[in-house]
Amino acid sequence: MQLELRVDRSSPVPLYFQLSQQLEAAIEHGTLTPGSLLGNEIELAARLGLSRPTVRQAIQSLVDKGLLVRRRGVGTQVVHSQVKRPLELSSLYDDLEAAGQRPATQVLVNTLVPASAEVAAALGLPEGSDVHRVERLRLAHGEPMAYLCNHLPPGLLDLHTDQLEATGLYRLMRAAGITLHSARQSIGARAATAAEAERLTESEGAPLLTMQRTTFDDTGRTVEFGDHLYRPSRYAFEFQLLVRP
Amino acid sequence: MQLELRVDRSSPVPLYFQLSQQLEAAIEHGTLTPGSLLGNEIELAARLGLSRPTVRQAIQSLVDKGLLVRRRGVGTQVVHSQVKRPLELSSLYDDLEAAGQRPATQVLVNTLVPASAEVAAALGLPEGSDVHRVERLRLAHGEPMAYLCNHLPPGLLDLHTDQLEATGLYRLMRAAGITLHSARQSIGARAATAAEAERLTESEGAPLLTMQRTTFDDTGRTVEFGDHLYRPSRYAFEFQLLVRP
DNA sequence: GAGTGGTCTAGACCACTCA
């Protein structure tokens, strides 16, 4: 394994991050083949002119991503199985764009409404207080793929219909300086009502994939409550899970 | 914040782990309230007689779990939103047991079969080679909840029907010394066929929640390929996601 | 017994936040 690794001490990028990026690239490009040993941490540190903790920090970040496996007494190996993309809090918009599908959005509703009991509970607001309600139809290849209904607390974000048609809700939140932290999700299935079927060009009673999500920012505010319906012929939730040790 | 923290240096449990467990317990019990500041790392280290890296390691593990948020220049805070259980690779059996539902299992099929093209591809074996096939019906409160069809490579595990009826597949794997590492999952929905409907006491065409999963151990072997059907009135996938920074 | 990662120390300098 004659891997070319080098760090640039004049760069503002942290040394451990430079190293982890190079290792990740080498794994992605196949220079580091699955199962190959990385060389021990002390030797790696010496070769790069880094301290061992810095090398460990780089390796740890790739272990956390599932790309490397450490075994005491044995060494650090590139994982065999193809790890693609770990599960992350993604928006349907990003998912579709990443799949090269050029998503389109039709905004059906963008207004203030009094919060229902369910919405009020999810957002932590009094029932009946004003909340934003956004209903969107997401299309791919000109076909409806999902119906997205979201509620947001007031004052968090300016929601312009033209922006909502041009990009995804999470991108708008990030652009507004909101740091997303976590989300609680529930994925289920049920039969389409007549109205839902019409929106999604399905027939009444057809199976639909459902997702409810409450999203929190890093200050603990609830920033969004979503209730989504997907056409199962057009969309499935795909993700990679890591077993935490 | 007069939190009682103490480490036992005679214990074989790592110091950082003792600390992170105490912090986690304090968060869980409400001693450390959401939003409260932890006190800076150097002061914490001095108070506990630990070095700062050790304290950081403890804090980092709780940041990774989503319980703490660090902000440079500000401090480390307990997260506001209620983080329950992060998404992990769980078995339906464990899920049900954790929910206090005392799951029951009926093994419908437990045999060796030649691998179909799909199964062979998932397990990385030649088509037509012998694989274990297990079909199970999972019940809760005496009602069928899911139909589970799994394929496993030969020689990995002894699959006794009585064990499969007493516990979950993942537990059997772990007990056999298999270290699970990651899984690729796909969650979707579709209409029940007549045969599926009968097994699950649904009607033909009823919406079902589907999950396909390929699971890898830490040596990169594929240890399981599962194709599961859930009754959406009885089960949904619930989980918490963390946004990776 | 040789080699590995796991844990731990006691510092240092820095970038960032906020009053």
Next chain:
DNA sequence: GAGTGGTCTAGACCACTCA
């Protein structure tokens, strides 16, 4: 300017794995 976490060093001793 005071206080915070982010990064980094140069070590140390240990438990575990494997031949």
